Amino acid sequence: xxxxxxxxxxxxxxxxxxxxxxxxxxxxxxxxxxxxxxxxxxxxxxxxxxxxxxxxxxxxxxxxxxxxxxxxxxxxxxxxxxxxxxxxxxxxxxxxxxxxxxxxxxxxxxxxxxxxxxxxxxxxxxxxxxxxxxxxxxxxxxxxxxxxxxxxxxxxxxxxxxxxxxxxxxxxxxxxxxxxxxxxxxxxxxxxxxxxxxxxxxxxxxxxxxxxxxxxxxxxxxxxxxxxxxxxxxxxxxxxxxxxxxxxxxxxxxxxxxxxxxxxxxxxxxxxxxxxxxxxxxxxxxxxxxxxxxxxxxxxxxxxxxxxxxxxxxxxxxxxxxxxxxxxxxxxxxxxxxxxxxxxxxxxxxxxxxxxxxxxxxxxxxxxxxxxxxxxxxxxxxxxxxxxxxxxxxxxxxxxxxxxxxxxxxxxxxxxxxxxxxxxxxxxxxxxx
Amino acid sequence: xxxxxxxxxxxxxxxxxxxxxxxxxxxxxxxxxxxxxxxxxxxxxxxxxxxxxxxxxxxxxxxxxxxxxxxxxxxxxxxxxxxxxxxxxxxxxxxxxxxxxxxxxxxxxxxxxxxxxxxxxxxxxxxxxxxxxxxxxxxxxxxxxxxxxxxxxxxxxxxxxxxxxxxxxxxxxxxxxxxxxxxxxxxxxxxxxxxxxxxxxxxxxxxxxxxxxxxxxxxxxxxxxxxxxxxxxxxxxxxxxxxxxxxxxxxxxxxxxxxxxxxxxxxxxxxxxxxxxxxxxxxxxxxxxxxxxxxxxxxxxxxxxxxxxxxxxxxxxxxxxxxxxxxxxxxxxxxxxxxxxxxxxxxxxxxxxxxxxxxxxxxxxxxxxxxxxxxxxxxxxxxxxxxxxxxxxxxxxxxxxxxx
Numbered sequence: 001x002x003x004x005x006x007x008x009x010x011x012x013x014x015x016x017x018x019x020x021x022x023x024x025x026x027x028x029x030x031x032x033x034x035x036x037x038x039x040x041x042x043x044x045x046x047x048x049x050x051x052x053x054x055x056x057x058x059x060x061x062x063x064x065x066x067x068x069x070x071x072x073x074x075x076x077x078x079x080x081x082x083x084x085x086x087x088x089x090x091x092x093x094x095x096x097x098x099x100x101x102x103x104x105x106x107x108x109x110x111x112x113x114x115x116x117x118x119x120x121x122x123x124x125x126x127x128x129x130x131x132x133x134x135x136x137x138x139x140x141x142x143x144x145x146x147x148x149x150x151x152x153x154x155x156x157x158x159x160x161x162x163x164x165x166x167x168x169x170x171x172x173x174x175x176x177x178x179x180x181x182x183x184x185x186x187x188x189x190x191x192x193x194x195x196x197x198x199x200x201x202x203x204x205x206x207x208x209x210x211x212x213x214x215x216x217x218x219x220x221x222x223x224x225x226x227x228x229x230x231x232x233x234x235x236x237x238x239x240x241x242x243x244x245x246x247x248x249x250x251x252x253x254x255x256x257x258x259x260x261x262x263x264x265x266x267x268x269x270x271x272x273x274x275x276x277x278x279x280x281x282x283x284x285x286x287x288x289x290x291x292x293x294x295x296x297x298x299x300x301x302x303x304x305x306x307x308x309x310x311x312x313x314x315x316x317x318x319x320x321x322x323x324x325x326x327x328x329x330x331x332x333x334x335x336x337x338x339x340x341x342x343x344x345x346x347x348x349x350x351x352x353x354x355x356x357x358x359x360x361x362x363x364x365x366x367x368x369x370x371x372x373x374x375x376x377x378x379x380x381x382x383x384x385x386x387x388x389x390x391x392x393x394x395x396x397x398x399x400x401x402x403x404x405x406x407x408x409x410x411x412x413x414x415x416x417x418x419x420x421x422x423x424x425x426x427x428x429x430x431x432x433x
Numbered sequence: 434x435x436x437x438x439x440x441x442x443x444x445x446x447x448x449x450x451x452x453x454x455x456x457x458x459x460x461x462x463x464x465x466x467x468x469x470x471x472x473x474x475x476x477x478x479x480x481x482x483x484x485x486x487x488x489x490x491x492x493x494x495x496x497x498x499x500x501x502x503x504x505x506x507x508x509x510x511x512x513x514x515x516x517x518x519x520x521x522x523x524x525x526x527x528x529x530x531x532x533x534x535x536x537x538x539x540x541x542x543x544x545x546x547x548x549x550x551x552x553x554x555x556x557x558x559x560x561x562x563x564x565x566x567x568x569x570x571x572x573x574x575x576x577x578x579x580x581x582x583x584x585x586x587x588x589x590x591x592x593x594x595x596x597x598x599x600x601x602x603x604x605x606x607x608x609x610x611x612x613x614x615x616x617x618x619x620x621x622x623x624x625x626x627x628x629x630x631x632x633x634x635x636x637x638x639x640x641x642x643x644x645x646x647x648x649x650x651x652x653x654x655x656x657x658x659x660x661x662x663x664x665x666x667x668x669x670x671x672x673x674x675x676x677x678x679x680x681x682x683x684x685x686x687x688x689x690x691x692x693x694x695x696x697x698x699x700x701x702x703x704x705x706x707x708x709x710x711x712x713x714x715x716x717x718x719x720x721x722x723x724x725x726x727x728x729x730x731x732x733x734x735x736x737x738x739x740x741x742x743x744x745x746x747x748x749x750x751x752x753x754x755x756x757x758x759x760x761x762x763x764x765x766x767x768x769x770x771x772x773x774x775x776x777x778x779x780x781x782x783x784x785x786x787x788x789x790x791x792x793x794x795x796x797x798x799x800x801x802x803x804x805x806x807x808x809x810x811x812x813x814x815x816x817x818x819x820x821x822x823x824x825x826x827x828x829x830x831x832x833x834x835x836x837x
Contacts, residue, residue, distance in 0.1 A: 021505060021825060021827070022505045022507060022518050022825075023505055023506070023507045023808075023823040023824065023825050024507065024516060024823075025507065025509050025516055025808070025821055025823060028514050030514070075514055099668075101668070102668050371817070372815070372816055372817050373564075373817060374510075374561060374562055374563075374564055374565065374816060374817060374818045375562060375563075375564030375565035375566075375605070375608075375816035375817075375818060376564040376608035377608060378608075384609070386608055405512075408512075409512075420512060420513050420514035420515070421510070421511075421512040421513050423510065423513065423515070423561050425559075425561055425562075425563055425564060425606075426559065428610040428614055428616065429608060429609065429610045430610060431610045431611070431612055431614065432609060432610060432611065432612060432665075432666030432667075432668055432669065433612055433666065433667065433668055
C-alpha cells in the first residue's frame with residue numbers, strides 16, 4: 001500500500017497545481033495617447049442619447065454608445081460619466097415600441113409601451129405646436145444627446161422650449177428657456193468630446209416622404225458645423241466627429257417596398273400590376289422600384305380602401321398613395337445629395353481641426369449590407385438584422401456597440417491611444433415576443 | 434464480466450484532446466513516452482499502437498486506464514483588454530485492452546476500447562464567441578477486436594476491425610433576442626455508428642532495432658437524425674429545424690515507429706504519425722427545416738499534418754520502470770480556419786511516468802503529459818471572430834494491468 005500512497009500524494013499535488021494554471025497573454029499597455037479623457041462629453045441627437053424602438057427609455061440610455069465608450073475610456077484615464085437616466089420607476093421614459101405579435105403573413109404587429117413613463121405634461125407653444133414635457137433631470141451630465149435636435153437648432157435660444165428632451169435637462173421650464181444647446185453643453189470644462197450631429201437636418205424630410213420638413217441649407221450647415229467644432233476645440237480639447245448614415249439604407253425605407261405592397265395586394269386582387277403615388281411635386285404616376293415607401297405605410301392599413309369617388313387607395317390614379325408615405329425618386333436624390341454634402345462638410349471640418357472621424361455612413365453601409373460579427377449575422381434587415389431597432393432608423397444595443405467600437409478605433413487611430421473595444425456580442429438585438 | 438466492463442467504460446462521460454480533435458491517450462506507458470509505441474511490443478495497448486506487435490507480447494493480460502484532461506484555454510479578442518477562459522471541466526477518456534491466446538502460438542487475439550477522437554471545450558455561456566460555439570462535447574469510442582499473426586519469429590502482422598460509437602453535443606448562441614433580453618441558443622446532439630480498421634506490421638530486425646508500420650483507416654462519424662434543439666422566440670420556433678444530419682471525418686493515421694534497445698534495461702521509441710486531416714474540408718449541418726436557417730457548410734480545409742514522438746523507458750529496479758518523452762504535433766489547421774471549439778496550433782508535448790510491478794500478475798502505470806499549444810492570433814474567415822487563443826493541457830493518467 002505504501003507506493004500507492006506515494007502515488008496518490010503525487011497525484012493530489014499535481015491536481016492542485018494544475019487547477020490554478022490558466023494561460024495568460026502579454027499585458028496590453030493602456031495609453032491615452034495625445035488625448036485627455038478626464039471629462040468626456042457626448043454631443044449629439046437621438047443616436048447619442050441611446051434612443052431606440054421609437055423612444056427614449058432607460059435601457060436604451062444605459063446602452064448608448066457614449067456610455068460604452070466612457071466605460072472603456074476609464075482604462076486609459078477617463079473620468080466619471082453621467083447620462084440623464086430616467087428613474088427606474090419611470091424607466092420607460094417617453095414610451096417605446098415593442099412587438100406584440102406576428103400577423104398571419106409573418107409581419108410584426110407593434111404596440112406602444114405606455115406604463116412607467118416619465119411624461120410630466122404637455123404644453124402648447126404658440127406658432128409651434130404641442131411639446132411633450134418629461135420629468136426633469138438635474139444631476140451631473142456628460143451625455144448631452146438630445147433626440148430630435150438638428151445642427152440648425154444648436155444656436156437657437158428658444159429651442160429649450162420646443163424640444164421636451166432638451167427642456168428636461170434645463171433648469172427652467174418651457175416656455176421660459178433661453179439657453180442655446182451650444183452654450184448649455186459648453187458651460188462646464190471638458191477635455192474630450194464626440195459630436196454626431198446633422199442627421200435630423202435631413203431625416204425629417206426623408207421620413208415624412210419629403211412632405212413634412214425642409215432640409216437644412218447646405219451653407220447654413222457648413223457654417224454651424226464650423227461654429228460647433230470651433231467652440232468645442234477652443235479650450236484645446238480633442239474630439240471625434242461622425243458622419244451622417246445613409247438614410248435610405250435604413251429598414252425604415254426598405255421594409256415596405258413596391259414588391260411587398262404588390263404581393264400583398266395580389267392576394268385578393270390578382271390583376272393589379274401597378275400602384276399609384278402622389279409625388280412631392282403633386283404629380284400622380286405609377287410607382288417604380290426607385291421610389292421608397294416609409295415603414296409606417298405597412299401598418300397604416302390604407303391600401304385598397306376606397307375614397308369617396310370609389311377608387312381604392314393606391315390602386316387607382318384617382319386615389320394615389322399620399323406623398324407623406326412616399327419618398328419618390330426625385331426626393332430620394334435630394335436626400336442623398338444633402339447627406340453627401342453634409343458629410344463632405346463634416347470630413348473637411350474634422351480635417352481642418354485635427355479631429356478623429358467615425359465614418360458612420362461607410363460603417364452602416366458595410367454592416368447594413370450584411371456582415372458576420374463574431375459568428376452573428378448582422379444586416380439592415382428589419383427586426384432580424386440585429387442592427388436597427390423596431391423604429392427602423394435607430395440602432396439596437398448591438399448596433400450601438402458596433403458604433404461604439406468604430407468610435408474607439410477612430411479615436412485610437414487619430415490620437416495613438418489604446419482604448420479597449422467593447423464586446424459586441426454582449427449586447428442584444430430586437431426583442432421578440 | 435467483460436460485458437459489464439464495456440458498459441462501465443462507455444458510460445463514463447469522456448472527452449479528450451490532442452492534435453485538433455484527435456486524442457492521443459491510448460496507453461499509459463506510451464503516453465509517458467511522448468505517445469510513441471508503434472515500433473515496439475510494449476504491452477496490451479499494442480492492440481491500438483500496432484496490431485502486428487500483439488503476437489510478440491510475452492504474456493496475456495488485461496489493462497484499464499483513464500487519463501483525465503485538465504484543459505486550460507484562454508481567448509482575448511483583438512483590441513480588447515479582457516482575457517476569457519474556458520470552464521474547468523475535466524474530460525476523462527478511458528482505455529482498456531485485453532490480449533488472449535497462447536503466448537507460444539503464432540496467432541493471438543486482442544480487444545481494445547479506446548477513444549482516438551474527441552473534444553471537450555466549454556466556454557462561458559455569454560463569452561465573446563458565443564455565436565460560434567459555447568460548448569463542444571465530441572467523442573468517438575472505438576471498439577476493436579484484433580487478430581495478430583506471427584509470420585516468422587521476426588515478423589508479425591495484425592489487423593483489427595473498428596466499430597466506432599460517436600457522440601456529439603454542440604451548443605452555441607443564436608443571434609435572436611428572447612423577450613427576457615437573453616439570446617437564443619441551439620443544441621445539436623446526435624450519435625453515430627460506423628466501421629473502420631486498424632492494421633500493422635511489426636519487424637524485429639537483425640540489428641536489434643524493431644520497426645512498426647501501421648495504418649488506421651478513416652472513420653466517418655455520420656450522424657443521422659440528430660436532435661436540433663433551438664431555444665428561440667416562440668413566434669419563430671416553428672420555422673426552426675428539429676433534426677439534423679452531419680458527417681465528421683475522423684481521419685486516417687499512418688505511422689512508422691522504431692524501437693531501439695541501447696541496453697537490456699533501456700528502450701528508446703520514436704514514432705512519426707502522418708494524419709490525413711485533408712479529408713476534413715467542411716463541417717456541414719443538414720437541417721430538416723430550412724425556412725429560417727439554411728444548411729450550413731463551414732469551411733475547415735484542414736491539411737495533412739505530422740506528429741513526432743520520442744520516448745525512453747528505463748528499468749530502474751526489478752519493480753520500477755521510469756519513463757519520459759517529448760513530442761511535437763504540427764497543426765492541421767490553416768490560417769483563418771481556427772475555431773474556438775478546437776483552437777488548434779502547433780504544440781509541444783512533454784511527458785513522464787513510472788510503472789510499478791506490485792506482484793507477478795499485477796502492475797500499475799502512471800503517466801503525466803503536459804501539452805503546450807502555441808499562442809495563435811487570427812481572424813476566422815467564416816465568423817470574423819478575431820483574437821488570440823492559448824491552450825495548456827495537463828493530463829495525468831493511471832492504468833492497472835493484470836497479466837497471466
